[in-house]
Amino acid sequence: MPFAIELKYIEETEKDLNVKFPDEFKSRMQKSNGGELETEVMEIELHPFFDKSDKKRISRTCNHIGLETRNARQWSGFPKNGIAIGSDGYGNQIILMHSGDGNLKETIYFWNHETRKTEIIAENINDIEE
Numbered sequence: 001m002p003f004a005i006e007l008k009y010i011e012e013t014e015k016d017l018n019v020k021f022p023d024e025f026k027s028r029m030q031k032s033n034g035g036e037l038e039t040e041v042m043e044i045e046l047h048p049f050f051d052k053s054d055k056k057r058i059s060r061t062c063n064h065i066g067l068e069t070r071n072a073r074q075w076s077g078f079p080k081n082g083i084a085i086g087s088d089g090y091g092n093q094i095i096l097m098h099s100g101d102g103n104l105k106e107t108i109y110f111w112n113h114e115t116r117k118t119e120i121i122a123e124n125i126n127d128i129e130e
Contacts, residue, residue, distance in 0.1 A: 002048065003057060005033035009049050016066050019083060019098060022106040025125045033061065037086070037128045039121060042110075044094050044128070046086040068093075077116025082109070094121070 010026050021029075034048030050064035051057040065085055072084040072093055079097060083104060086094035091113040096104040106124035111117075122128045 002032045002035040003051065004031055005029060005049055005051050009051050013049050013066050017069060017083060019102045019104050021104055024106060028125050039128055042088050044086045044088060047084060075113065078111065079118060082111065
């Protein structure tokens with residue numbers, strides 16, 4: 001069960017990755033940091049923001065967005081402007097992207113690790129069913 005998270009931890013990740021997350025995404029994650037989402041064709045496990053407020057939260061958020069993004073950037077074909085926000089459990093990533101200015105778009109993309117292609121799966125995080 002995901003916890004709520006303080007905005008300061010989201011801002012730390014923004015600074016670490018040199019990006020600005022969309023307001024709707026930040027709002028959703030502040031209420032429920034991580035968790036599962038479901039579309040008609042897949043289940044998504046959202047990566048949490050790293051929450052350092054206590055040992056339990058550190059343990060539950062160790063697979064955080066910053067770490068998962070750094071790991072994904074090691075893979076051939078992962079978009080340079082992509083931020084990994086989730087996974088389908090099969091190596092494919094759910095990502096947000098920016099166009100060079102660091103401001104991430106609301107659009108949610110699916111990155112296929114085998115084909116190395118991206119496709120839009122939602123216009124924003126709230127368009128994906130919980």
